Amino acid sequence: MTSMPAARLAETFVKLADTLVGDFDVDEFLRFLASRARETLSADASGVVLADLSGHLRTVADCVGKTSSAPLWELLRADGPSMECYRTGTPIAVPDVDQHNNRWNRFLQEARSAGFAALHAVPLRLRDTTIGALTLFHARRGTPDSEDARIAEAMAEAAAIALLQQRAVQREETLAKQLQAAFTSRILIEQAKGVLAERLGTTVDAAFTALREHARRSNQRLTELANAVLSGSTDLPRE
Incomplete structure (x- = not known):
């Protein structure tokens, strides 16, 4: 006992x-x-x-x-x-x-x-x-x-x-971080779509298609490419 x-x-x-x-x-x-x-x-x-x-x-x-x-x-x-x-x-x-x-x-x-x-x-x-x-x-x-x-x-x-x-x-903390990361990535991509549409003189949808295709060809994550577009370190060529 x-x-x-x-x-x-x-x-x-x-x-x-x-x-x-x-x-x-x-x-x-x-x-x-x-x-x-x-x-x-x-x-x-x-x-x-x-x-x-x-x-x-x-x-x-x-x-x-x-x-x-x-x-x-x-x-x-x-x-x-x-x-x-x-x-x-x-x-x-x-x-x-x-x-x-x-x-x-x-x-x-x-x-x-x-x-x-x-x-x-x-x-x-x-x-x-x-x-x-x-x-x-x-x-x-x-x-x-x-x-x-x-x-x-x-x-x-x-x-x-x-x-x-x-x-x-x-x-819960991991999920919150994942959701925040996804939200941040979505914002970056939306901003990059707008910037790219203006640069290329095209629609936002066409800009997203170009962004996605370039990411695939260059083996980059879409978020990384979007960030590069926003910073001006990468510029997609006109098709």
């Missing part, structure tokens, strides 16, 4: 929620999650697997002593309890790493070699969306009590909510 003071536990959840900052760093956030989970739940080590927007997996571990260099951490994103927890979105407890499990033999062998006897994985999940898993390792056999299990799941869910919120903000 956790012995962390209520004030520090509350501070942990506040920090897990604080992702809407300009200098947010995902790896630093994951290290904080792993560290506080290990401390809060009196684990001997912890590891986090997170899938980014492209599906690429990143891992972070928090451990002490000889376990810090164990090959186990590279296996967090291999076939084992952590990845099954992520794939299924359900908690997985392994009360004894000596148990026989053909699917996880390599992972459990590395856990045993690193000095661990049991582990408990909980998903980083919000409703039907799972983006990773938090795994706690213990030197003693056994399963977490109900209170520790609830706290581990609450920490993992809080982290998932924060990360998904941060991703949503990133997507």
Whole structure:
């Protein structure tokens, strides 16, 4: 059962929620999650697997002593309890790493070699969306009590909510930038069409056709050519 003071536990959840900052760093956030989970739940080590927007997996571990260099951490994103927890979105407890499990033999062998006897994985999940898993390792056999299990799941869910919120903000910012870039490009092209129509003594539609054809022949982006026309560095020949 956790012995962390209520004030520090509350501070942990506040920090897990604080992702809407300009200098947010995902790896630093994951290290904080792993560290506080290990401390809060009196684990001997912890590891986090997170899938980014492209599906690429990143891992972070928090451990002490000889376990810090164990090959186990590279296996967090291999076939084992952590990845099954992520794939299924359900908690997985392994009360004894000596148990026989053909699917996880390599992972459990590395856990045993690193000095661990049991582990408990909980998903980083919000409703039907799972983006990773938090795994706690213990030197003693056994399963977490109900209170520790609830706290581990609450920490993992809080982290998932924060990360998904941060991703949503990133997507909105990216979309806003894309829309602004498209709007700016449209303005440049419209201005270039007018300037070119006047220079060539033709209609705006004919000027746009000439602009587009020249961009294709010269392998230029239409926006770049429009900007060059406006600056006077490029002048399309009369047909």
